[in-house]
Amino acid sequence: MTKQPTPYVLETNNLCKNYGGIEALKNASFSMKKGETIAIVGDNGAGKSTFVKNITGVEQSTSGTVRFFGEEANFENPFEARRAGIETVYQNLALIDFLNVTENMFLGRELTFFNFGLFSWLNKKKMKKEAKKLLSKTNVHINNLDQKLVNMSGGQRQCIAIARAAGWGEKLIIMDEPTAALGVKETSAVEQIIQGLKERQIPVLIISHNLRQVFDLADKICVFRQGKIVSMMATKDVTEEQVVSKITGAIA
Ligand SMILES: Nc1ncnc2c1ncn2[C@@H]1O[C@H](COP(=O)(O)OP(=O)(O)OP(=O)(O)O)[C@@H](O)[C@H]1O
């Protein structure tokens, strides 16, 4: 089969997700081109996280399709999506409490990194060094990378997830409210990481309630309301006021 060249990283067509009687996602059709940073905004419960979870295989959609680089992608679990090159920072973090920092940073990567999947002393050392390098970019201070996550703060855990995604992501990085739990300094460090990804032309899909952040980072703004995508706008063409009225459904 010959591959069709496509300008799109991600496309969804009429994606729907019902939870029992709740239509959390209604015919979401969306596309994202290579090199774009797109922000998804919307009120609590608008369907933003559901959209992400149904793209990355955390959940299976009720109907509709997802295409990744032009090819239909029905990821059965988040690990399949990671293997395909989608790194995601979930709103409810997918980190493992009983593993330490380094092990979490390399979660699901061990097999591609090492031949036999068993950690040798040397590999552990290399992983720790690499983990330290990735984490230093987030400004978060974690003294001991052998520390298990169960003892760490929400902000520290979030920074680990972000550093992991930014470090591994090549084809697409999705972040669901990455800075919601972070302090001012850490938020600005994460925003710098995202700027760095932009400069490297790595597509980033970021969900955020912080409109200042959205306007600083995104090329386009996608608004969700009551499970539907109600608007997709170039950031340079809109004001914060207009975005707010799309979010709330008020007439602009
Ligand atoms: N596992 C689930 N079972 C049942 N209903 C769910 C489930 N997950 C989400 N929902 C419902 O689906 C709707 C969309 O939820 P979702 O988490 O996608 O919202 P969101 O836009 O991410 O909101 P927030 O900004 O608060 O994170 C909500 O009404 C929510 O209650």
Ligand SMILES: [Mg+2]
């Ligand atoms: Mg959410």
